[in-house]
Amino acid sequence: MDSTIQDTPINKKHFGEDFTWGVSTAAVQIEGAHDADGKGESIWDVFTAKKGKILNGHHHRTATDFYNRYQDDIDLIKQLNIPNFRFSISWARILPDGTGAVNQAGIDYYNRIIDYCLQQGIQPWLTLYHWDLPHALELQGGWTNRAVVDWFTEYVKICANAFGDRVKHWMVMNEPAVFTGAGYFFGIHAPGKTGIKNFMPAIHHAVLSITAGARVLRGALPDAEIGTTFSCSYIEPYSDNPKDVAAAVRVDALLNRLFIEPILGLGYPAELAVLKGMEKYILPGDEDNLKFEFDFIGIQNYTREIVKYSFFTPYIHASLVKAQKRKVPVTTMGWEVYPASIYHMLKKYDKYPQIKKIYLTESGAAFPDEIINGEVNDPKRVEYLQNYLQQVLKAKNEGCKVSGYFIWTLTDNFEWAEGYKPRFGIIYVDFETQQRTIKASGLWYANLLR
Ligand code: BGC
Numbered sequence: 001m002d003s004t005i006q007d008t009p010i011n012k013k014h015f016g017e018d019f020t021w022g023v024s025t026a027a028v029q030i031e032g033a034h035d036a037d038g039k040g041e042s043i044w045d046v047f048t049a050k051k052g053k054i055l056n057g058h059h060h061r062t063a064t065d066f067y068n069r070y071q072d073d074i075d076l077i078k079q080l081n082i083p084n085f086r087f088s089i090s091w092a093r094i095l096p097d098g099t100g101a102v103n104q105a106g107i108d109y110y111n112r113i114i115d116y117c118l119q120q121g122i123q124p125w126l127t128l129y130h131w132d133l134p135h136a137l138e139l140q141g142g143w144t145n146r147a148v149v150d151w152f153t154e155y156v157k158i159c160a161n162a163f164g165d166r167v168k169h170w171m172v173m174n175e176p177a178v179f180t181g182a183g184y185f186f187g188i189h190a191p192g193k194t195g196i197k198n199f200m201p202a203i204h205h206a207v208l209s210i211t212a213g214a215r216v217l218r219g220a221l222p223d224a225e226i227g228t229t230f231s232c233s234y235i236e237p238y239s240d241n242p243k244d245v246a247a248a249v250r251v252d253a254l255l256n257r258l259f260i261e262p263i264l265g266l267g268y269p270a271e272l273a274v275l276k277g278m279e280k281y282i283l284p285g286d287e288d289n290l291k292f293e294f295d296f297i298g299i300q301n302y303t304r305e306i307v308k309y310s311f312f313t314p315y316i317h318a319s320l321v322k323a324q325k326r327k328v329p330v331t332t333m334g335w336e337v338y339p340a341s342i343y344h345m346l347k348k349y350d351k352y353p354q355i356k357k358i359y360l361t362e363s364g365a366a367f368p369d370e371i372i373n374g375e376v377n378d379p380k381r382v383e384y385l386q387n388y389l390q391q392v393l394k395a396k397n398e399g400c401k402v403s404g405y406f407i408w409t410l411t412d413n414f415e416w417a418e419g420y421k422p423r424f425g426i427i428y429v430d431f432e433t434q435q436r437t438i439k440a441s442g443l444w445y446a447n448l449l450r
Contacts, residue, residue, distance in 0.1 A: 009386065009390070010386060010389050010390055010393060010448070011448075012448055012449060012450075014393055015392075015393060015396065015405075016396075018403070019403065019404060019405070020083075020084055020359060020403055020404030020405070020406075021082060021083060021084060021404065021405060021406075021449055022082060022083065022084030022085060022086055022123075022125065022404065022405070022406040022407070023077060023080075023082050023084070023085060023086065023406055023407050023408075023409065023410045023426070023445075024086040024087075024125075024361060024362050024406040024407065024408050024409055024410075025066070025085075025086065025087045025088070025409055025410050025411075025413070026087070026088045026127065026130035026131070026174065027087070027088045027089065027090040027093075027130060027132060028042070028044045028060050028063070028090070028130065028131065028132045028414065028416075029060065029063060029064075029409070029413040029414045029415070029416075030063050030064045030066035030073075030087075030410075030411065030413050030414070031063055031065075031066045031067045031090065032060070032061060032062040032063040032064065032065045032066065032067050032068075033062075033065070033067030033068065034060065034061045036067060037093075037103070037105035037106065037109065038093075038096060038103040038105045038106065039090065039092055039093045039096060039103065039106060040092035040093075040095070040096025040097055040098070040103075040134050040135070040136060041092060041134070041135040041136070042090065042091070042092045042132035042133060042134055042135055042190075043132065043133045043134075043135055043138045043142065043183075043190035043191040044060060044131070044132050044190045045061075045135065046135050046138075046190065046191070047189070047190030047191060047192055048060055048061075048190075050192070053192065053417065054416075054417055054418075054419050055417065055418050055419040055421055056419050056420075056421070057419075058414070058419030058420050059414075060414040063413060063414045064411050064412070064413050064414075064429050064431075064434065065434050066411075067109070069434065070112070070113050070116065071116055072436070073410065073411065073436075074113070074116050074117055074120055074122060075120070076410070076427060076436060076438070077120075077122055077410065078120045078121070078122060079438075079446070080426070080438070080442055080443075080445055080446040080449070081445075081446045081449035081450050082122070082445065082446075082449060083121070083122060083123060083449070084122065084123045084125055084169075084404075084406065085117055085122050085123070085124055085125065085410075086125040086126075086127060086171070086361060086406050087113065087124070087125075087126070087127070088126070088127035088128070088129070088130035088132075088174065089110055089126060089127070089128055089159055090106070090132055091128075091129065091132060091133065091134050091155050092132065092134040092135070093105075093106030093109065093110075094106045094107060094110075094155060094158055094159065094162075095134060095154075095155055095158070096134070096136075097134060097136040098133070098134035098136045098137035098151055098155075099137070099151050099154055099155075102158060107158075107162045110162070110163060111162070111163070114163055114166050114167060115166070118166060123168065123169065124166070124167050124169070125167075125169040125170075125171065125406075126159070126163065126167050126169070126170050126171065127171040127172075127173070127174050127229070128155070128156055128159055128170070128171070128172055128173065128213060129152070129172065129173045129174060129213075130173075130174040131174065131175075131178075131179045131183070131189070131190070132190075133190075133191070137151055138191045142184075142191055142193075142202075143179075143180065143183075143184060143201070143202035143205050143206055144184065144193070144198050144201040144202055144205070145201075145205070146201070146205055146208075146281070148205050148209060149205060149208045149209050149212050152209040152212065152213055153209075153212050153213065153216055156172070156212075156213040156216045156217065157216050157220065160216060160217055160220035160221055161220065164217075164220055164221040164224065167224070168223070168224055168225060169224070169225045169227075170217050170221075170224055170225070170226050170227070171227050171228055171229050171298055171361065172209075172210050172213040172214050172217070172226070172227075172228040173206070173209070173210050173213070173228050173229065174229050174300075175229060175230060175231040175300060176203070176206040176207070176210065176230070176259045177230065177231050177254075177255060177258060177259055178231050179206075180199060180202040180203050180206055181199070182416075182417075183202075184198040184199050184202040185198065185199035188417050189416055189417060196274065196277055196315065197277075200275075200277045200278040200281060201278075201281045203258065203259075203278065204278055204281045204282060204286075205281075206259070207259060207262050207263060207290050208286065208289055208290065210228050210259075210263060210292070211263060211289060211290060211291060211292040212289070214226055214228065214292045214294065215292065225295045225296060226294060226295050226296075227294050227295055227296035227297060227298050227357075227359065227361075228263075228294060228297070228298065229297075229298030229299070229300055229361045229362070230256075230259055230260050230297065230298065230299055230300065231255070231300050231301075232255065232256045232299050232300065232301050232345045232348075232349075233255055233256070233301065233302070233303055233304055233305045233341065233345075234301070234303075234304035234305070234338070234340070234341035234344040234345055235248050235251050235252040235255065235256065235304065235305055235307055236248060236304060236305075236306055236307070237306070237307055237308075238306050238307060238308040238321050239308075241309070243309035244307065244308050244309050246309070247307050247308060247309040247310070247316075247317060247318035247319075248307040248318070249271055250271055250272065250316055250317070250318055251305065251307045251316065251318050251320075253269035253271040253272050254272060254316060255305070256345075256348065257269045258272065260297065260349075260352075262290040262291070263290060263291060263292055263294070264291070264352055264354040264355070265290075265291040265354065266354075267287070267290075272316075273315075274315040274316065293354070293356075294355075294356070295356060295357060296356065296357040296358065296359055296403070297349065297355050297357070297358050297359075298358075298359050298360075298361030298362075299345055299346075299349060299358055299359075299360060299361065300360070300361055300362035300363070300408070301341055301342045301345045301360065301362075301363060302331075302333075302335050302341075302362075302363070302364070302365070303323070303331075303335035303336045303337070303338055303341055304336060304338045304340075304341040304344075305320050306320065306321040306326065307319070307320060307321070308320075308321055322334065323335060323336035331365045331366050331367060331384075331422075332366035332367055332368055332421065332422040332423070333366050333415075333418070333422055335365075337365065337384055339384075339387035339388045339390065339391045340391055341391075342360065342363065342388050342391045342392055342395075343391035343392070343394055343395050346358065346360075346391075346392065346395035346400045346402050347395055347398075347400060350395070350399075350400040350401055350402075355401070356401070357401055357403050358400070358401055358402045358403065359402070359403055359404040359405070359406065360392065360402065360404065360405045360406060361404075361406050362406060362407075362408040362409075363385075363388055363405060363406070363407060363408060364381075364384075364385070364407050364408035364409060364424050364426075365380070365381055365384040365385075365424065366415070366422030366423055366424045367380045367381055367423065368423070369381075369412075369423045369428055369439060371428060371430070371437055374437065375437070375440070376428040376437050376438075376439040376440065377439075377440045378439045378440050378441050379440065381426070381439070381440075381441040382440060382441045382444045385407065385441060385444070385445070386444075389405065392405060407426060407445060408424055409424045409425055409426075410425060410426065410427055411425040411427040411428075411429045411436060412424065412425035412427070412428055412429040412431075413425065413429070425439065425442075426438070426439055426441045426442035426445055427439060427442050
C-alpha cells in the first residue's frame, strides 16, 4: 500500500522541535462495551436508546470496540508515528452511580491503556469529561444541579489519584459550549433537555466545575500540564449592515467567549443580554471561583459561520447562513471548508494575555470515504489538513503562542447525533467487521511525522 503523498508542502521542521503532534478521540465515540465490567449508565446510553434521537437509529454500544481493541489501535498510532494520544475517561466506568462506590475494573481499564501507550512511547493526554455524564446524576438534574460541582470534584480527585503518577497532560473538559448548548438548550444531544431554564444553570455549573476540577488537579499533581478545551468558529457578518455586524458580535460572544472569558477572570460577556437569566444561579464568591490559571487552552476549530440579523430568533436575534446556501465547499457535516478560520481563531485567542499556551486539541473533517481495492483514498481530507496546518504555521510564524496540533480523529467513529455517517478518521473502520484500513490521510500524517 503506497499512496504516501510525496510532495507535502508543509514540513514538520517548520513547526519546530517542541511542537506537539497528536490525535484525539473520546470515550463514547470509540469504546463500545457500554455495560462491561461494572460500568454504570451514562446519559448517552439512555439518549441513544430513545427513538429518533440518532441518525439511522445508530447507537454507540459497540462503536469501534476500542475497549477490546485498544492495543491494536495504539499500535496503529505508533505505526503512524503519532507521539501523543488524547482520549477521554468515562465517568460512569469509574463511578457507576456518579458518586460513591468506585469501580476498580474501570480504573484498571484506563491504567491498561495508559501503560500500553507509555510502553509504545506514546504520551497519554487525558480529557476528564467528554460529554458522558453518569445517568444517575442526570436523574438529579445533571448539569442544572449545582451539586454537580461537588460530584465532578470527587470524580476528578479519583482520576488524579489513579492516573496522575503517569499522565502528565490533562484536559478538564471538552467543549462546554457544545454539551450545554446541544444537550441542555436544543435537546439534540444527551440528555435531550431544552430551553433557557436548563441552559443557564448548565453553563454556570460547567464553568464552576471546570475550574474546581482544575484546582483539584493542580493540588494533587503540581508538575502536570493542565488545560481544558473549547470549541470555536470564526464568525463573520453576512453584510456590513450594522444589524448583521451586531448579530455577529453576539454569536461570537456565545460561541467563542462565553466559557473562556469567565475562566480567564473577565466574567461572562456583557454583549449577551440573555445571560441576565443566569444571575440567579451566581452565588456570592462564585466570581473568584470561576477563574483558573491554566497552563494551556485547547481550541478546537472546524469551520467558520456567517451570521445575519434575525428578528424571529429568540434571545440572540441572529441566525447562521448555512454553507450549502452560500455554495461553498462543505464536509459531510455540512460545515464549510475554510482553512483561514483556524488562523483567525489562533490570532483571536493569542490576544488574551492570560492565555499562556494554545494547543489545537482537535482539527479534522468528515468526508464520504470508501474502500476500493483495500485502499481508502481521501484527497479532500489530506488537502483539508494541509491547508489548515498551513494556516496554523502562518499564525505561529507571526508569533502566535500555538504549541501543538491534534487531528480529530484516529478512526471513523460514532459521531453523536449523526451516528456513523460522518467519517472523520484517518483510519477507516468497517463497522460490520471492525476491520481498520489506514486512509491516505493517515499515511500522509505518518509521513509528515516521520
Ligand atoms: C467534538 C468531537 C466531535 C467533533 C466533530 C467536536 O465538537 O469534541 O467529539 O466528534 O467535534 O463533530
